[in-house]
Amino acid sequence: MSKVRVLVGTRKGAFVMEADGKRQKWDISGPHFPGWEMYHVKGSPADPNRLYASQSSGWFGQLVQRSDDGGKTWEPVDNKFTYDGTPGTHKWYDGTPHPWEFKRVWHFEPSLNDPDTVYAGVEDAALFKTSDGGKSWQELPGMRGHGTGSGWQPGAGGLGLHTIILDPSNPKRMYIAISAAGAFRSDDGGDTWKAINRGLRSEYIPDPDAEVGHCVHHMAIHRSRPDVLFMQKHWDVMRSDNAGDLWNNVNGNLPEDAGKRGFGFVIDVHAHEPETIFVVPIKSDSQHFPHHGKLRVYRSKSGGNDWEPLAKGLPQKDCYVNVLRDAMAVDSLESCGVYFGTTGGQVYASADAGNTWAAIAEHLPAVLSVEVQTLP
Amino acid sequence: MIRVVLPAHLRTLAQVRGEVELEVPGPVTQRSILNALEARYPMLQGTIRDHVTQQRRPFVRFFACEQDFSLESPDAPLPEAVAKGTEPFLVVGAIAGGL
Numbered sequence: 001m002s003k004v005r006v007l008v009g010t011r012k013g014a015f016v017m018e019a020d021g022k023r024q025k026w027d028i029s030g031p032h033f034p035g036w037e038m039y040h041v042k043g044s045p046a047d048p049n050r051l052y053a054s055q056s057s058g059w060f061g062q063l064v065q066r067s068d069d070g071g072k073t074w075e076p077v078d079n080k081f082t083y084d085g086t087p088g089t090h091k092w093y094d095g096t097p098h099p100w101e102f103k104r105v106w107h108f109e110p111s112l113n114d115p116d117t118v119y120a121g122v123e124d125a126a127l128f129k130t131s132d133g134g135k136s137w138q139e140l141p142g143m144r145g146h147g148t149g150s151g152w153q154p155g156a157g158g159l160g161l162h163t164i165i166l167d168p169s170n171p172k173r174m175y176i177a178i179s180a181a182g183a184f185r186s187d188d189g190g191d192t193w194k195a196i197n198r199g200l201r202s203e204y205i206p207d208p209d210a211e212v213g214h215c216v217h218h219m220a221i222h223r224s225r226p227d228v229l230f231m232q233k234h235w236d237v238m239r240s241d242n243a244g245d246l247w248n249n250v251n252g253n254l255p256e257d258a259g260k261r262g263f264g265f266v267i268d269v270h271a272h273e274p275e276t277i278f279v280v281p282i283k284s285d286s287q288h289f290p291h292h293g294k295l296r297v298y299r300s301k302s303g304g305n306d307w308e309p310l311a312k313g314l315p316q317k318d319c320y321v322n323v324l325r326d327a328m329a330v331d332s333l334e335s336c337g338v339y340f341g342t343t344g345g346q347v348y349a350s351a352d353a354g355n356t357w358a359a360i361a362e363h364l365p366a367v368l369s370v371e372v373q374t375l376p
Numbered sequence: 377m378i379r380v381v382l383p384a385h386l387r388t389l390a391q392v393r394g395e396v397e398l399e400v401p402g403p404v405t406q407r408s409i410l411n412a413l414e415a416r417y418p419m420l421q422g423t424i425r426d427h428v429t430q431q432r433r434p435f436v437r438f439f440a441c442e443q444d445f446s447l448e449s450p451d452a453p454l455p456e457a458v459a460k461g462t463e464p465f466l467v468v469g470a471i472a473g474g475l
Contacts, residue, residue, distance in 0.1 A: 035385060059435045059469040060385060060423035076389065076419040080427045 003375040004331045005070065006339055007051065008347055009038035012365035014053055015347075016041075016071040019360075023337055023351040026360045032074065033065065040326060040369045041071075042108045047115035048373050052134065054105040054120075062104050066134045077134030081105070081122055084141035090124060091153040100124045100144070107326060107369075109164035119190075121161035125152060125178040127190065140190040143176065148195060148212045155179030155215045155234070162325055163219050167226040175229065175244065180215035183231065185244050196244030200233060217265045218325040222274035230277050230304070232267035232325075235260055237279055239304050250304020255281050255291045266328035270353060271336040275303040278330075278338055278354060280323040289320035297338070299354050313357030314348060321346070326369040333374055341367025378409055379464035386424070386467065390417040395464055404459040406438055407450040424467055439466040 006017040006026075013031025032038075036055045044050040051067040053074070062081065065074040087100035103123040111117035116133040119140075127143040130136060143161075152159060160179055167173035174190060177183045182197040200214045215234035222228065231238040231247065237254065238247040251262035263282050270276035279298050283291050290296065294316045296309040321344035331337035338350045345364035350357045380396040387393065398412045407430070414421050425432050430450070432438070437446045441455045441463050457463035 057385065058472075059383070059433070060389075061433055062422070063389070063419075079422045082428060 002333055004333065004337060005043070005048070005373040005375055006329075006347065006349070006360065007041040007043065007071070007369075007371040007373070008341055008361075008364065008367060009041050009053070009326075009369035010341075010345070010365035010367050011037055014038040014041050014055075014071075015361065015364060017347070017360055021333055023331075023333075023349055024358075028361060029071065031365075032071065036063075037104075038368065039104060040107050040371075042110060042371045043070075043373045044110040044115035044118075046111065046113050048375055050110070050115040050133075052108040052110060052118055054108060056104040062102070064105065064134055078130070078136050081120070081126075081128055081137055082139070083126060083144070084139040087144075088150060090149055090159060091151060093154060095153070097150070100126075102126075103158060106160045106162045107164055109166060112166055112168055119164050119166075119174075121164050121176060123158045123160040124154075125149075125159045125161040125181060127161055127164070127176060129190070142186070142190065142192045143184065146184065146193045146195070148181070151212060152178065152181040153213065163216070165219060165221055165229075167221075168223045169226050173226070173243075175219060175221075177216040177219050177231075179217065180213060180234070182212045182214040183216050183219060183229075183244055196240070197247070198245065199240070199247030199249075200238065201236070201249075202234065218267050220267050220269045220277070222269045225274045228274065228303075230267050230269060232262075232264050232279055234263065234285060236262040237264070237267065237304060250300070252300070252305030253307050254279070254298060257281075257284055257291070264323075265325040266323050266340060268328045268330050268338070271330050271332040272334075273301070273336075273353075276301045276353070277303065278328065279307075280328070280340065282322060288322045293317055293319050295319045295321065295342070297340070297350075297354050297357075310350075310354040310357070312355065313350075313359075319344075324368055326371075327367050329370050329372040331372045331374045337372065339370050339372050341370045343367065377461045378404060378412070378458065379461050380409060380413060381464045381466045382420075383467060383469045385469070386420060389419055389423070392417070397461075404454050405451050406432075406445065406448070406454065406465075409454075409465055410450075435470040435472060437468040437470055439468055440464070 008015040013034040015030035039054040041053040049070040053065040055063040089097035092098035107121040109119040120128040163177035165175040184193040229240040295314040298307040321342035328340040343366040377397040
């Protein structure tokens with residue numbers, strides 16, 4: 001019987017949770033690296049026992065940990081992320097120029113077919129790559145050197161490159177997203193990049209057709225249709241059917257919020273139904289908790305616009321947690337599992353595509369990221 | 377032998393218990409101690425001082441002989457008691473760093 005392994009990064013350590021295909025009984029190990037911020041832990045699709053973890057602290061900066069046995073043991077690998085050339089400046093919160101400074105790794109995206117190749121999205125926003133299993137990291141300078149970089153401004157959480165999507169049908173194509181610069185696409189393996197933000201509307205940008213400056217929170221694709229992108233923006237859930245060349249709003253009947261809809265952080269796609277997507281609506285851009293204290297995942301089976309709330313097994317009163325951008329994932333078992341973590345330290349799992357939910361863990365530190373591996 | 381006391385997180389990272397004892401060639405300074413420390417324990421590179429600038433990380437402090445040497449030049453000689461190994465060189469996480 002297949003198994004699943006859930007990799008959870010929290011403010012104070014990482015946790016590895018395993019269950020059989022029923023996904024009812026969970027073995028939890030951790031905290032790994034207790035006391036450290038674990039922004040992201042992700043496994044290689046080419047070798048599920050190869051994991052990479054981003055470990056950081058205000059005291060001691062960034063570390064990168066690698067496991068070759070599915071998280072039982074770890075070894076630190078290279079933690080040197082040096083920008084290529086003279087980094088220059090981006091915009092600071094007050095709009096003035098500010099030097100590019102490495103702060104942390106937000107996201108690791110291992111190659112689809114080589115466990116030694118991994119992309120790292122970092123703050124201040126840049127894309128790095130290792131081809132030797134983490135022994136050394138090199139910047140892909142075309143991303144930060146896109147030409148608009150001096151105009152990028154941090155979102156509330158920092159100027160982070162947080163989303164990296166590798167096109168499974170085209171090894172030269174990849175997508176990334178930055179808060180608050182927007183979405184970008186490369187068609188040459190990461191050498192050059194194109195801003196793909198047409199159709200996005202953001203009230204805090206004076207030019208409605210601005211090429212960059214949009215606070216994209218997360219993006220997702222279904223591997224069978226890599227040209228169809230789904231985006232959770234600061235406000236608005238968006239969809240593109242042409243690899244990001246144009247976006248359309250698919251907020252539809254998501255909860256109304258002071259005249260607007262569609263604020264949230266996570267978005268993901270069902271493993272077997274490319275038109276079935278999941279979001280967690282969050283109230284406004286300052287309150288950052290669920291509407292009416294009720295934690296609900298919203299599912300659309302039509303690729304957006306028509307949404308249904310999923311609440312069975314989730315707290316429906318006095319719930320004021322958030323679900324951060326990298327804290328949702330799906331497994332690929334026959335009945336698709338959906339997982340998400342909260343800033344209140346809960347990790348919820350659904351073994352039936354969101355119809356019902358149960359907590360795997362309820363009292364962890366604030367959850368920063370959730371990834372899932374489907375194991376043979 | 378120079379004695380170095382690391383904070384708990386870095387002892388875990390370096391897989392050491394208690395104090396670290398180091399042979400430090402030449403004048404005993406912050407820089408020479410950290411050079412020897414990082415040579416013995418490469419996993420500590422970047423955690424105490426910046427990889428490129430070699431500047432002390434903002435939330436790290438250097439104490440010895442009940443004094444704070446954090447703002448001293450990294451090339452200034454440390455007290456004789458540190459050089460002789462009668463007093464340890466302490467790498468300390470600042471009180472504000474554990475958010």
